[in-house]
Amino acid sequence: MTSQRELDEEFAEFARGAAPRLLKAAWLICGDPHQAEDLVQSAMVKVYLRWSRLRDGSPLAYARRCLLTTHIDSHRRTGREYAVAETPEVGSWDRSWDDTDEVVRLLAALPLRERQVVVMRHYAGLPEAHVAELLGISVGTVKSSASRGLARLRQALHPTGDAHEGDRSAEVREGNHV
Amino acid sequence: MSDTHELDELLQRATAPHMHFDPAAAIATGRRVRRRRRIATAGGALAAVTAVGVAVTAAVPGSAPLLPAGPSQSPAVSAKPTGSAGPSATERCFPSDTERGTTWASGSAEGSQRGGKVVVEATVREGCGEDVVGLGDFNGDAQVTVMFKAVPTTAQWVVADAAVLFLPAGQRPCGYSFGRDLPKATVLPQPNGWDLVIQPVPGAQLRTAAETGTVDICRGTAPVKRGLKQIGWDGPGTCNLDNLVGVKVPGAEQWVDETLTVPGAGRLTVDAQLHPGCTGDGHTSSWDPKRGARLEVDVPALPKAGLWDTVWMGDALTGVFLVPPGQTVCDIDFSRSGLAGKPNLVAPQRLSQSGGWTVVAQPLPRLDNPLSLRASFCTGQKVTKSGVVPSS
Numbered sequence: 001m002t003s004q005r006e007l008d009e010e011f012a013e014f015a016r017g018a019a020p021r022l023l024k025a026a027w028l029i030c031g032d033p034h035q036a037e038d039l040v041q042s043a044m045v046k047v048y049l050r051w052s053r054l055r056d057g058s059p060l061a062y063a064r065r066c067l068l069t070t071h072i073d074s075h076r077r078t079g080r081e082y083a084v085a086e087t088p089e090v091g092s093w094d095r096s097w098d099d100t101d102e103v104v105r106l107l108a109a110l111p112l113r114e115r116q117v118v119v120m121r122h123y124a125g126l127p128e129a130h131v132a133e134l135l136g137i138s139v140g141t142v143k144s145s146a147s148r149g150l151a152r153l154r155q156a157l158h159p160t161g162d163a164h165e166g167d168r169s170a171e172v173r174e175g176n177h178v
Numbered sequence: 179m180s181d182t183h184e185l186d187e188l189l190q191r192a193t194a195p196h197m198h199f200d201p202a203a204a205i206a207t208g209r210r211v212r213r214r215r216r217i218a219t220a221g222g223a224l225a226a227v228t229a230v231g232v233a234v235t236a237a238v239p240g241s242a243p244l245l246p247a248g249p250s251q252s253p254a255v256s257a258k259p260t261g262s263a264g265p266s267a268t269e270r271c272f273p274s275d276t277e278r279g280t281t282w283a284s285g286s287a288e289g290s291q292r293g294g295k296v297v298v299e300a301t302v303r304e305g306c307g308e309d310v311v312g313l314g315d316f317n318g319d320a321q322v323t324v325m326f327k328a329v330p331t332t333a334q335w336v337v338a339d340a341a342v343l344f345l346p347a348g349q350r351p352c353g354y355s356f357g358r359d360l361p362k363a364t365v366l367p368q369p370n371g372w373d374l375v376i377q378p379v380p381g382a383q384l385r386t387a388a389e390t391g392t393v394d395i396c397r398g399t400a401p402v403k404r405g406l407k408q409i410g411w412d413g414p415g416t417c418n419l420d421n422l423v424g425v426k427v428p429g430a431e432q433w434v435d436e437t438l439t440v441p442g443a444g445r446l447t448v449d450a451q452l453h454p455g456c457t458g459d460g461h462t463s464s465w466d467p468k469r470g471a472r473l474e475v476d477v478p479a480l481p482k483a484g485l486w487d488t489v490w491m492g493d494a495l496t497g498v499f500l501v502p503p504g505q506t507v508c509d510i511d512f513s514r515s516g517l518a519g520k521p522n523l524v525a526p527q528r529l530s531q532s533g534g535w536t537v538v539a540q541p542l543p544r545l546d547n548p549l550s551l552r553a554s555f556c557t558g559q560k561v562t563k564s565g566v567v568p569s570s
Contacts, residue, residue, distance in 0.1 A: 012201040019199040024192075033195040034514055038550065040199050041207070048208035103192035123189040153185060 043067040114149035287364035289378030294319035337388040341377035352396035356387040443494035450475035484555040488548035495542040503534025508556035
């Protein structure tokens with residue numbers, strides 16, 4: 001039987017390896033590095049609590065799921081308690097933040113669900129079915145969210161209207177998993 | 179390049195700001211969460227846990243410390259159990275957070291030190307390395323949870339708010355080491371043929387009973403066992419405070435015992451114990467906010483730096499600080515709390531202690547996650563330690 005110390009060491013090794021890309025994914029989703037740290041911390045605690053069962057399965061998938069659900073929860077809490085100046089359709093910063101990184105500014109213009117789908121599809125490189133499972137939505141909703149999200153980003157990237165037409169939800173590349 | 183590939187490139191190449199993640203912190207928090215779950219399970223107070231919000235919360239109203247079996251609590255001094263056992267006993271007893279074992283005996287009787295009933299639930303957990311005893315408080319009742327590592331074959335007992343005995347049919351207690359004229363006991367026959375006996379113990383005798391008590395067991399007038407020790411008690415040993423929540427081992431030293439009145443919140447008792455010989459970082463836990471909140475602090479030795487925790491007092495949140503000699507709490511950082519701007523705080527309550535430490539109770543605004551707060555301790559204008567998180 002594996003001792004608690006060995007389980008802790010295993011978890012720490014997993015967490016060290018997974019954290020950098022989880023942190024970046026969290027940052028892309030929420031737009032705030034401090035909140036990203038908190039989200040990853042919360043997710044990793046949940047992973048730790050189930051480590052003995054996850055270690056032989058997909059701890060990374062579980063971590064991603066925790067990350068997204070924690071973000072949704074915190075977003076709901078914040079949205080309920082504190083009014084935001086921008087409408088969700090235009091922009092929905094999770095917290096005030098003065099970073100000027102263009103990518104995050106572009107993503108912040110997306111509604112929450114579209115932002116999560118876009119990051120999981122195009123940063124984490126997850127298949128649509130996997131994203132659907134993570135977010136608890138249908139593959140169709142993933143497709144439509146990704147499509148709308150891309151359209152909005154296209155608009156932002158190419159405001160003059162020379163964006164390519166058509167649905168570009170191409171197959172994701174290998175090797176970019178969070 | 180297609181839009182999607184352009185986006186992929188953008189996302190991959192975006193330079194994230196420096197962010198930090200510490201696996202050790204996640205492990206430490208996970209352990210605390212696990213302990214809290216056990217506490218809630220032991221006291222049947224799971225409903226109370228949800229009232230606080232986030233699972234990784236600091237304060238668990240109505241919590242019930244759960245400890246590897248040993249001499250039990252002394253509520254006359256503190257509402258905590260005492261105990262001394264192998265540090266990994268609870269770990270071995272809890273391979274799963276959801277399994278509680280098979281109920282083996284249960285019942286309740288009047289006579290709790292807290293004014294309510296003594297409610298006992300005993301289960302059998304195959305695979306438990308040691309027997310485990312938990313004592314908690316729920317709406318004024320003392321909740322005693324016993325987890326046996328196997329079905330008992332001989333008489334068992336423990337002092338946890340009252341003396342709780344599990345006796346084979348026909349056996350009875352015929353003498354306690356800590357007193358003779360005890361209140362009338364309640365005998366509760368069990369479906370398994372055993373008797374559960376709940377023997378109230380006067381407050382003045384409880385500490386002695388818990389720490390050194392033994393009982394003689396008789397069948398009729400014939401002794402069956404003299405000087406029966408309490409469940410799991412093999413004498414003082416090592417303890418690990420990170421595994422024993424709310425535990426006070428024999429020899430614990432009272433460090434702080436103060437009661438303050440927090441404006442708008444009520445009375446708050448701060449009970450800090452030093453546990454010489456124990457290992458671990460120690461911990462804090464809140465207790466029974468309905469009848470006057472307590473913050474209990476258990477550390478191996480006098481800390482070298484200030485520490486603090488948050489306590490829910492009903493709906494009011496209070497930060498409780500133990501401030502080293504010559505230092506002050508010079509800042510509470512709310513920047514991660516989700517509050518819009520820094521709140522205006524009312525003046526805190528302060529109580530000086532012998533040795534130069536100060537207990538500070540600072541009313542705080544309601545927060546979803548008090549663990550997001552960070553405190554700074556200063557000596558004069560100089561920051562001694564910043565970014566101090568709540569201990570629990």
